[in-house]
Amino acid sequence: MSPTLEQAVRDAGGRVRAALAARFRDLDLAEEAFAEACVAALPAWAEAGPPRDPAAWLYKAALRRALDLKRRAKVRAGYRPDPRAPEPTPEEALLVADDPIPDERLRLIFVCCHPAVGTEARAALTLRLVCGLSTAEIAAAFLISEPALAQRIVRAKRKIADAGVPFETPGPDAWPERMDAVLSTLEVAYAKAYEDAAGAGAHADFYEEVLRLSGLLARLAPGDGEALSFAAMVRFTEARRPARLDDDGAMIPLDQQDPAQWRHDLIDEGERLLKRAAACARRPGPRALQAAIHCAHCVRRRGKPTPWPAIVGLYDALLEHRPDAVVRLNRAVALAETAGVEAGLAEVEALAGERTAGWLPWHAARAHLLARLDRAVEAAAAFDAALALNPAPAERLYLERRRAQAAPAAAASPSAA
Amino acid sequence: MQYALLIYEDERNYQDEAVYKSILDQHNAFSEELGDRIRGGAELKPVATATTVRQSAPGAARTVHDGPFAETREQLGGFYLIEAADLDEALAWARKLPMAGAGCIEVRPVGAS
Numbered sequence: 001m002s003p004t005l006e007q008a009v010r011d012a013g014g015r016v017r018a019a020l021a022a023r024f025r026d027l028d029l030a031e032e033a034f035a036e037a038c039v040a041a042l043p044a045w046a047e048a049g050p051p052r053d054p055a056a057w058l059y060k061a062a063l064r065r066a067l068d069l070k071r072r073a074k075v076r077a078g079y080r081p082d083p084r085a086p087e088p089t090p091e092e093a094l095l096v097a098d099d100p101i102p103d104e105r106l107r108l109i110f111v112c113c114h115p116a117v118g119t120e121a122r123a124a125l126t127l128r129l130v131c132g133l134s135t136a137e138i139a140a141a142f143l144i145s146e147p148a149l150a151q152r153i154v155r156a157k158r159k160i161a162d163a164g165v166p167f168e169t170p171g172p173d174a175w176p177e178r179m180d181a182v183l184s185t186l187e188v189a190y191a192k193a194y195e196d197a198a199g200a201g202a203h204a205d206f207y208e209e210v211l212r213l214s215g216l217l218a219r220l221a222p223g224d225g226e227a228l229s230f231a232a233m234v235r236f237t238e239a240r241r242p243a244r245l246d247d248d249g250a251m252i253p254l255d256q257q258d259p260a261q262w263r264h265d266l267i268d269e270g271e272r273l274l275k276r277a278a279a280c281a282r283r284p285g286p287r288a289l290q291a292a293i294h295c296a297h298c299v300r301r302r303g304k305p306t307p308w309p310a311i312v313g314l315y316d317a318l319l320e321h322r323p324d325a326v327v328r329l330n331r332a333v334a335l336a337e338t339a340g341v342e343a344g345l346a347e348v349e350a351l352a353g354e355r356t357a358g359w360l361p362w363h364a365a366r367a368h369l370l371a372r373l374d375r376a377v378e379a380a381a382a383f384d385a386a387l388a389l390n391p392a393p394a395e396r397l398y399l400e401r402r403r404a405q406a407a408p409a410a411a412a413s414p415s416a417a
Numbered sequence: 418m419q420y421a422l423l424i425y426e427d428e429r430n431y432q433d434e435a436v437y438k439s440i441l442d443q444h445n446a447f448s449e450e451l452g453d454r455i456r457g458g459a460e461l462k463p464v465a466t467a468t469t470v471r472q473s474a475p476g477a478a479r480t481v482h483d484g485p486f487a488e489t490r491e492q493l494g495g496f497y498l499i500e501a502a503d504l505d506e507a508l509a510w511a512r513k514l515p516m517a518g519a520g521c522i523e524v525r526p527v528g529a530s
Contacts, residue, residue: 116504163526164418166503174505 004050005041012055013132014108015101016062021111022104024066025167027129027157033066034058040065059101105130106220107169109213113182114165121156122185124149131209141192141206179221183230183287186210186217190234211238218273225280228273229287235270236294239263250397259301267298286321289314308337325351325359333365336372345369360389364399371406380407419456419527420507421498425491426520428463436517443515451510457498464492491520498527 013034020030037058051057112125120142127133139149159165170178193206211234218231243261246252274291281288293314296307315331328351336344348366356362367382383403391399431437448455469482497514501507504524511522 114504164420164501164504164507166505168503168505170505 002042002045002050004054005038005045008041008050008054008058009038010132012058012101014105014130015055015103016059017129017132018104018108019059019102020062020066021129022102022107022167023063024070027111027125027160029066029069031129033062033069036065037062055101103220105216107167109182109217110169110178111160111165111167113178113185114160115177115181116163116165117156117159118152119184119188121152122181123188124153125156126185126213127189127206127209128153131213133209175224176226179224179227182217183226186214186230189213194237207234207238207241210234222276223280225277226285226287228277228280229285229291232270232273232277233287233291233294235266235273236291236298239266239270239298245394248397249394250401251394253398254297255306259298262298262301264301267301270298271295284317286318289318289321293318306337308334312338325355326361329362329365333369336369341369341372345373358389360386360391363389364391364395367399367406368402371402376407379403383407418501418503418507419498420501420504421496421523421525421527422458422507422511422514423496423523423525424494424514424516424520425523426494426516427490427518428492428494430517430520431494440515440517447513447515450513451497451499454500454510455497456500458496460495461493 016037017030017034020033021027024030040061041054041058045051045054108130109126112129113122117125124138124142127138128135135150135153136146139146142149144152189206190210193210214227214231214234217227221227239262240254240257242263243257243259244252270291274288274295277288277291278284284292293311296311296314300306311334312331315327315334318327319331329348332344332347332351334344335347345366348362348369351362363382363386367379367386370379370382380403383399383406387396387399387403431440464484467484469484470479471482472479497510499507499510501510504526507524511524514522516522
């Protein structure tokens with residue numbers, strides 16, 4: 001693909017596919033027509049040079065292809081084609097008119113993220129249709145085989161067509177539930193991206209896409225506090241990406257990162273989004289609280305200490321929305337900073353149970369707190385338990401180092417080697 | 418499109434005559450609201466009256482069994498067949514459907530696959 005075409009496909013793909021899907025109410029047709037337009041662009045642009053507006057060119061070509069494909073499907077189904085009119089059909093007139101591409105991406109997002117579709121399939125569909133990621137890229141990030149992912153996408157599309165999922169932006173009464181489905185889809189996609197601290201490999205495209213999509217959603221739904229908050233949260237966490245690894249490639253935890261390395265442009269944007277979110281809702285939703293927690297950590301860039309008491313308070317409020325172990329664990333870690341390490345550890349220990357045995361963050365949090373209390377033997381055992389659960393390379397390096405500092409006398413366990 | 422709203426509930430919820438009567442009244446009101454969107458539907462007798470014809474493998478002889486096809490806490494108690502523009506409209510009706518307690522409503526488009 002030529003650089004111009006590649007850029008145009010990337011920039012215009014989501015809009016063109018969304019416009020076609022909204023018009024024909026058919027996801028397959030939208031994808032196929034856009035793909036064919038891209039194929040046609042290659043020789044056409046090579047011969048005549050790239051068009052003045054590549055996106056508009058691709059849209060018109062794809063629209064024409066879609067109409068062709070529809071007509072052909074009609075013939076195949078045994079209907080007689082519409083008689084050729086001497087006058088241009090309304091569709092053809094539309095092709096001639098210099099209309100801008102209608103922005104139907106929000107509609108497409110709502111179709112792909114309908115609650116009738118499974119969460120993981122929703123994420124895959126959205127990334128494929130709205131962001132234009134390839135099946136191979138998505139499969140690599142979801143750690144499943146390409147055929148399995150392709151199957152999942154086919155099944156999801158069939159469900160959308162057969163169950164009659166509407167190609168409409170939902171009405172105001174359905175908005176909160178439906179927006180929640182959209183945002184949890186993006187959270188699934190972002191979780192995949194966030195695992196990759198270095199921002200390399202198969203996940204690299206993901207965080208850029210989530211950054212782009214969340215920003216788009218915030219623009220398309222400017223009155224939705226949760227959408228604005230999610231966009232803010234992604235900006236706060238992405239701002240820290242340049243500071244998340246040291247020169248050896250080991251993870252640097254948030255409270256030890258150098259704020260000078262954070263991306264201040266993203267933090268500024270996040271703060272603006274969060275301010276607007278606060279103006280939307282009488283009571284902050286779970287994503288607003290999460291974003292506020294990340295925002296609180298960012299005050300260190302102004303030379304102020306981390307406001308731990310405020311952070312504990314935000315976790316308390318978040319627990320009312322999401323009373324789960326992840327929130328409790330994070331709250332316990334924050335509590336160690338306000339009420340003392342022992343109090344924090346007690347909260348961590350209180351979570352112990354069947355489900356914590358294979359939960360890396362729990363072992364890691366417990367190990368750090370034990371180390372701070374100079375309980376070296378227990379700390380070493382807890383670090384080993386964390387290391388046995390296959391952390392990502394950056395976290396492994398960090399945990400191994402902390403284990404060595406905490407228990408210099410204890411020999412490294414075989415699992416940590 | 419046509420959708421079937423399949424009502425799964427614990428039928429013991431209806432053992433109390435007063436509860437049964439009250440839900441029945443709600444069904445009448447619900448049907449009135451649906452109007453000519455209703456294409457069919459019925460209340461089913463208790464699951465103990467059910468008989469299942471099962472085929473264990475392709476081509477195998479079919480055997481007759483007592484009881485429902487699967488052991489579950491909730492049983493299919495009745496269904497509506499309605500006309501709705503799309504899934505969201507069908508789901509909106511499913512949300513309004515009267516129920517006596519915990520249970521679920523399966524919403525399925527009608528037609529050949």
